[in-house]
Amino acid sequence: MDIFNIYLPIAEIQFNVILLFVLGFCVGVLGGFFGVGGGWIVTPTLNIFGFPMDYAIGTDITYIFGTSIVSTKIHSGLGNIDWKLGIFSIVSSVIGVEVGAQFIMYLGKTYGTEGLDSIVRWSFITLLIFLGSFMLYDYFVVQKRLSEEERKADDPKQTHISRIQKKKKTALPIRLQSIRLFPMVSFKTSGIKSVSFWIVFVIFFIAGVLQGFLGVGGGFIKMPAMIYLLGVPTVIAVGTDLFNVLITSIYGGFTYAIKGRVELIAAVIMFFGGALGAIFGSTATKYVRGYGIRLLFAIMIIVAGGSVVIKQLEKPLGMPIFNDISGYVVVGAAMLMTSVVLWKLISSYYKLKKSEIGFDPDSIGKH
Amino acid sequence: MFKKFFSRCLLLLCFLATNICYLFAEGKPATELNKTVKVEGLTGLNLFLAQTYNSNRLLFAVISTGTIVILGVIVTYIVSLFIKPAGHAHKEE
Numbered sequence: 229m230d231i232f233n234i235y236l237p238i239a240e241i242q243f244n245v246i247l248l249f250v251l252g253f254c255v256g257v258l259g260g261f262f263g264v265g266g267g268w269i270v271t272p273t274l275n276i277f278g279f280p281m282d283y284a285i286g287t288d289i290t291y292i293f294g295t296s297i298v299s300t301k302i303h304s305g306l307g308n309i310d311w312k313l314g315i316f317s318i319v320s321s322v323i324g325v326e327v328g329a330q331f332i333m334y335l336g337k338t339y340g341t342e343g344l345d346s347i348v349r350w351s352f353i354t355l356l357i358f359l360g361s362f363m364l365y366d367y368f369v370v371q372k373r374l375s376e377e378e379r380k381a382d383d384p385k386q387t388h389i390s391r392i393q394k395k396k397k398t399a400l401p402i403r404l405q406s407i408r409l410f411p412m413v414s415f416k417t418s419g420i421k422s423v424s425f426w427i428v429f430v431i432f433f434i435a436g437v438l439q440g441f442l443g444v445g446g447g448f449i450k451m452p453a454m455i456y457l458l459g460v461p462t463v464i465a466v467g468t469d470l471f472n473v474l475i476t477s478i479y480g481g482f483t484y485a486i487k488g489r490v491e492l493i494a495a496v497i498m499f500f501g502g503a504l505g506a507i508f509g510s511t512a513t514k515y516v517r518g519y520g521i522r523l524l525f526a527i528m529i530i531v532a533g534g535s536v537v538i539k540q541l542e543k544p545l546g547m548p549i550f551n552d553i554s555g556y557v558v559v560g561a562a563m564l565m566t567s568v569v570l571w572k573l574i575s576s577y578y579k580l581k582k583s584e585i586g587f588d589p590d591s592i593g594k595h
Numbered sequence: 596m597f598k599k600f601f602s603r604c605l606l607l608l609c610f611l612a613t614n615i616c617y618l619f620a621e622g623k624p625a626t627e628l629n630k631t632v633k634v635e636g637l638t639g640l641n642l643f644l645a646q647t648y649n650s651n652r653l654l655f656a657v658i659s660t661g662t663i664v665i666l667g668v669i670v671t672y673i674v675s676l677f678i679k680p681a682g683h684a685h686k687e688e
Contacts, residue, residue, distance in 0.1 A: 237641040238648055240632055290663055297667030298674060485656035488630055492644060492659045499663060503670045
């Protein structure tokens with residue numbers, strides 16, 4: 229495999245070009261499909277395979293910026309981006325990020341670097357596992373309801389989804405939208421007729437605080453927040469979140485480059501893989517139902533939470549190997565999830581083609 | 596739609612330009628950031644990047660970000676030529 233090694237002049241290391249391309253591709257698929265940047269996959273992987281941590285972060289954020297241009301464009305073509313909500317989310321979360329960062333500074337002064345590291349890591353684990361479990365629970369509750377409705381209804385195909393939606397309308401987003409606190413705003417693309425500006429602000433502000441506190445891109449926080457708190461349809465949440473990632477990562481990439489922590493050649497190679505992956509990932513959202521996306525996302529973030537738990541064992545057990553195992557878990561899960569998304573895309577595409585050839589009337593409007 | 600997208604990219608570049616002005620106003624970067632990389636034995640693109648990195652970090656940042664923006668826009672343009680999204684995605688679960 230050494231013949232595929234290239235010299236990276238800024239990080240001053242040899243690195244396998246195939247690995248960079250494949251890594252970029254996998255994260256491109258997942259980013260386009262879930263609406264996340266994927267820094268939590270790229271950074272540990274680059275680090276495990278020899279990138280110094282600061283270069284891994286800077287290169288990762290530059291690459292994410294590139295692929296998010298492609299994903300955002302594709303989602304924009306699919307009508308999946310609520311631009312207005314996206315701008316709201318950016319402004320509100322930037323304020324939140326600053327508050328989160330200030331809180332980190334305060335904790336650092338109070339508990340020292342090691343204490344802070346532990347607090348942040350355990351908060352991260354708790355958030356990932358809570359969010360993942362909640363999304364899994366939500367998925368299975370809805371699936372149970374669907375199967376019950378299917379059993380009862382005479383014409384399940386046409387009625388069961390709307391019944392479930394009626395049940396969902398009593399949920400948190402509707403309660404939040406019923407709070408009349410001036411000024412009211414609407415988000416047409418997301419189907420939100422009227423919601424208080426302050427509700428939207430507070431949701432993204434808190435997401436921003438968590439983002440600043442945990443030091444992550446925030447895609448995996450904002451995407452579920454849009455779905456479960458604002459009632460934004462899953463595919464719109466994915467597209468809007470990618471727009472958010474694009475804006476924030478352009479600044480991140482530039483500031484890391486100024487600090488000299490961007491390995492441009494690696495970022496460009498990963499970008500080509502990522503752009504290709506983003507095409508597949510973004511297009512897959514057209515074929516996979518919203519709840520399917522949520523299920524896969526929930527599994528992915530639980531695995532990510534598990535990998536941080538493994539990493540956390542490194543110090544108390546005094547075994548540096550746990551750091552590597554944690555990275556391999558994330559990479560393995562990312563590759564597996566990429567295969568699932570691609571398989572879903574290909575199988576749905578062939579089903580659609582088959583139904584078009586066979587003039588199956590039931591297939592109309594399904595995709 | 597594509598014109599809109601380009602105008603948004605242009606806005607992003609303006610955003611970047613603002614940051615560049617800010618950096619000029621702030622003066623030199625911190626000392627610990629002035630790391631240099633070795634240029635001996637390097638040729639072509641590697642040499643160019645390493646020399647730029649060592650001599651002008653701001654230019655290096657502009658090249659890094661600009662390269663990704665240009666590649667992103669080119670790939671996006673190619674994608675839009677080959678992939679015509681058939682209708683809109685399902686917006687409800």
